Amino acid sequence: MKTIALIPARYAASRFPGKMMAVLAGKTVIWRTYESALQTGVFDEVMVVTDSDIIYNEIVSHGGKAIMSKREHESGSDRIAEAVENMLDVEIVVNVQGDTPFTQKGPLEKLLKVFEGEEGKKVQVASLMQELKDWKDIEDPNFVKVAVDRNFNSLFFSRSVIPYPRDKAVNTTYYEHIGIYAFRREALLLFTKTPMTPLEAAEKVECLRYLEMGIPLKMVVTDYMGVEIDTPEDLERASRYLEEK
Template sequence: MKKIALIPARYAATRFPGKMMAVLGGKTIIWRTYESARNTGVFDEVMVVTDSDVIYNEIVSNGGKAVMSKKEHESGSDRIAEAVEDMEDVDIVVNVQGDTPFTQKEPLEKLLQVFEGETGKNVQVASLMQVLTDWKDIEDPNFVKVVVDKDFNALFFSRSVLPYPRDKAVNTTYYEHIGVYAFRRSALLQFTRTPMSPLEAAEKIECLRYLENGISLKMVVTDYMGVEIDTPEDLERASRYLENK
């Protein structure tokens, strides 16, 4: 199977405009993300897909690979789908969010493994999640929560506390959805041809489009993946994480 990583990156982020070009430990966030994905060694190719000349030049001038997207997109998956439209030799596409500068090898290997063997033939989309233990994070809408069935297929994603602990005596595990997706190429192209769904529009969580259209997402539990940078406060957390690392 040919496996590629595509990193969608737009400049005009709502909560943190220009965050991809913010500096983290002497390097821009987008370059750190590209570099960490490439250094895992699990992909045949790594590429940034962007609507920004600034981001494009940042990647190419440092020796990386980037392509310009032709139009505005509702989600990162829509953006990378444009890029793979003509890549007919690609089997698995991994969407690595541009604001995840600490991408690691082991979680990506676990994610790709779910597509292998007999059981993997039925998997169309997979993603990562990690355990949340701090109640402040569980309540934070910037942390997308996911609940799963006994086979670790996603049941729902939400920015709200999910599940709600009405009975506090029940030992509940909370999972944070990590925005790294793996798709079969056909599933990704089908996604971008399907209109935005109502729940996706309300929550601003793109994977709800799959669930609303009856497509399962296989979830993979991983250890801590570092810091996803959505806000200036996250950048401060990432700086502290990098110093400690």
């Protein structure tokens, strides 16, 4: 089962323009992300897929592998789908977000394991989540929340608080969706051929497209994954995280 990691990376991020090239403890965010994905050792190949000459040159100048995307894309999944279109020998594609410089081996192994065995054959898309305990984070729209069923299949993703605690006496667990996806190649290609769906457009959460297509995501609980770099404040948090390590 050939498994590759593709890291979609664009330069013009709306909340933090140029964040991929922001320096984190002497290395750019995108190079740290590439390096950490490679060092997990769970992939047959790791590549960055980008529309930016600056990001492309950053990766290849350090000896990494990068691909220039030819078309404009609305989402990271659309971008990597273009890259795997002609990779006929690839079975599982893992989308490692370019702003996740602390990728770890353990969570990725758990993520890939859900594709194994007879039950695993039914899984088309899987992703990671971690428990949120701080109410400030639960209310923060920068934290995408996910609600799941008893088998840990996704029910809904939202930047709002889900489930809403109408009854404060109920003990509710809140999960943050971590933007690392694993797809069967065919599911990824189907995704990119489907137009953006209404819920996806409203929430600006791309995995809602799968739910609107009738494809649930198998969610895997993991421990703390570090810091995703969405804002300048996140970059400061990531710096403190490295200092603590």
